[in-house]
Amino acid sequence: MVRKQIEIAEGIVRADYEYWVGKYMDKFYEGLESQKFIGIKCPTCNKVYFPPRKVCGDCFKTIPLEDANLVDLATTGTLINFTATNYAVSERRKKKSEKTTIIGLIKIDGSDTAIITPVLETQESDINIGMKVEVVWDKKPVGSPDDIKGFKPAGGT
């Protein structure tokens, strides 16, 4: 029907944004470039944030960006939760893809917060909460979020 066509107007605006990651996340990305995980420890409560955070919400205080508070973390961790989907997270949900993405909440050894990252080189039926995992680096880290390809079960598969 013609009616349907005149009812719909396509949006034509394109608005790209740039976010300044800030000095704290800059340390994080610097670390990734040399295949290191850098977290930050709140000097008041000793909570370790990874990625580093400027404010400790629990203490409601700024964590000073000083070497003494920056922590070199292991590149291994524990899977604390996971989900798997065949839908693209950044596209309108219309049809399922063949590819299943396993997404994990992973607590890096030595940190108190968990990050959200793909779980690779395994199947959903083979993973469980509490299992140890290790990082899978991109071949050429450049200091970007994509340097972390994901995590895989520790000890090699």
Added chain:
Amino acid sequence: MGKKLSAKSPATKPVVKQEMKQKPARQQATQASKKEGTMERVGIVGYCQIKPSLDLQMDRYEAAFKAVRGALDSANLKRKDLTSVISATNDYYDGRTISNCFTVEPSGSYLKDESKVEMDGAYAVLYGMMRVLSGNHKLVAVWGGSMASGFPYEVTTLLTTDPTFDRTKELLNIMTAGGFQMRAYMEKFGISAEDIANIAVKNRKNAANNEFALPESQDADITVEKVLESGVLSSPVTELMYSRPCDGMACVLLAPEKQALKITNSPVWITGVGYSQEQYYLGERDLSKSLSMENAAKMAFKTAGITNPKKEIDVAELFEHFAHEELILSNAIGISEPGSQSEIPVNPSGGAMSGNVLCATGLVRIIECAKQIKNEAKDHQISGAKRALASGQIGFCAQNNILYVLEGGEK
């Protein structure tokens, strides 16, 4: 100069304060409240729901107009009676900034006190209550809704993530967050997927008795197997455990106690409200429970003078974005034990599962409670319902929760 000013103000301030306290109007209002020490009652005096649909074939303005006009008609009131209009819409959902500026005429808000909440309509009711309790407003329309047929809801939720890391990974949206939450709850309390599917079965059967339910959500013959086999959304959540977004609008009218009793003989009173939110990052939260709802419930029950919700509440309408959230929220409110279903009826309308109209779902929960209290819920009426709970939420894994206590219209 500076010294002069600071010397003057302390001498005059306390006097002004004392005078304010002794104002007779304030005393009168306190006496009119049900009990000393509780909140002044705000009355719901009218409401209207546009029946949700996957494609309403109606533009936003027409739908907003129908909701506000319908609410005014339900109370035999006119636009001139409105003093304030509060809306709940979302710029991303509506595809433009300051989305309320386009609804000025259809919502009847031009040349009125007008504002917007970029959250669920249940939060707009809190804002509306503040306008009423300020003493400046006699009638506030609170409306909200969206047209899910016109925007990719799941994608807009990715846009709420931290742009400096999480957003770039494109892994977290409302579906995957729901997957984490359901698994956390199952692990913590040893719950099976069947237990959670049971909630979806209950709500979809209830929806079949609700004339305002999304037709696609109604299923009188649904089984646990059907829910479990409906396809994985984000494991362990399946399609039928998800409260699917749809098109719709809703509106309620709020008035101060005295005015409410002039408008109707049977207002529904808001006697308690509580609101709280949790940390932003999922990696720092215990997803197996809802601390924000625990806080909200404590606050709401304290205001309403409720000590034993299991005994004192007749029905609850909770905003469950997923089946498992109904269990988590009931538990946080204190109407169920961890891992079990509620001991009082929850979501006789079918809850959010009967039509998840984003920005109106919580508002509709309030309307559903008002219907129960006024004995207007027809086929899903809980007989003798006098006191009800309605909740709204927003954020990943119900990060923010708001809870209302609503009561019947005895003077």
